[in-house]
Amino acid sequence: MGEEITRLPVKVIPSSSRDGIAGWLGDTLKGRVTAPPERGKANKAVAGAIADALAIRKECVRILSGATSARKVIEIRGLSEAQVRQRLSTTE
Numbered sequence: 001m002g003e004e005i006t007r008l009p010v011k012v013i014p015s016s017s018r019d020g021i022a023g024w025l026g027d028t029l030k031g032r033v034t035a036p037p038e039r040g041k042a043n044k045a046v047a048g049a050i051a052d053a054l055a056i057r058k059e060c061v062r063i064l065s066g067a068t069s070a071r072k073v074i075e076i077r078g079l080s081e082a083q084v085r086q087r088l089s090t091t092e
Contacts, residue, residue, distance in 0.1 A: 006076045006084050007064065010050070014042040014070075019049045021088060028071075029088065043067055047074065054079065054087050 009028040016032035023030055033045035043063050051058040056078060066072030076084055 004078055004080045004083070006079055006081045008074050008076060008081070008084065010046065010072045010074050012037075012042055012046045012070050012072060014045075019045060021049065021053045024088075037070075040067070043072070046072070050074065050076070054084060 011025060011028050011030050013022065013030070013032045014035060014037040016034055019033050019035075020031070021029065022032050029050070031046045031049055033042050033049060035041040035045035047061040047063060048058050051061045054061075054076065056076070060077045060079075062075050064073045064075050079087070
């Protein structure tokens with residue numbers, strides 16, 4: 001059996017007062033990061049914030065699309081969608 005891979009839509013709010021997960025907008029995860037939206041800083045920060053919230057390595061989270069947009073699709077390796085939603089529901 002292969003490794004679990006979950007793809008998740010994310011809306012990023014850059015230049016926020018703190019890093020973290022801000023909850024769900026329907027099926028879209030909302031993340032806040034202090035990093036500005038320049039030279040990939042916000043992308044790196046949101047991947048790190050999601051990895052921290054899920055208690056997984058940062059290397060297991062990557063941006064698939066939307067690198068220059070507030071709306072992105074991320075890939076999470078090693079967790080099912082149900083596991084992702086369960087872990088994130090405890091962070092709200």
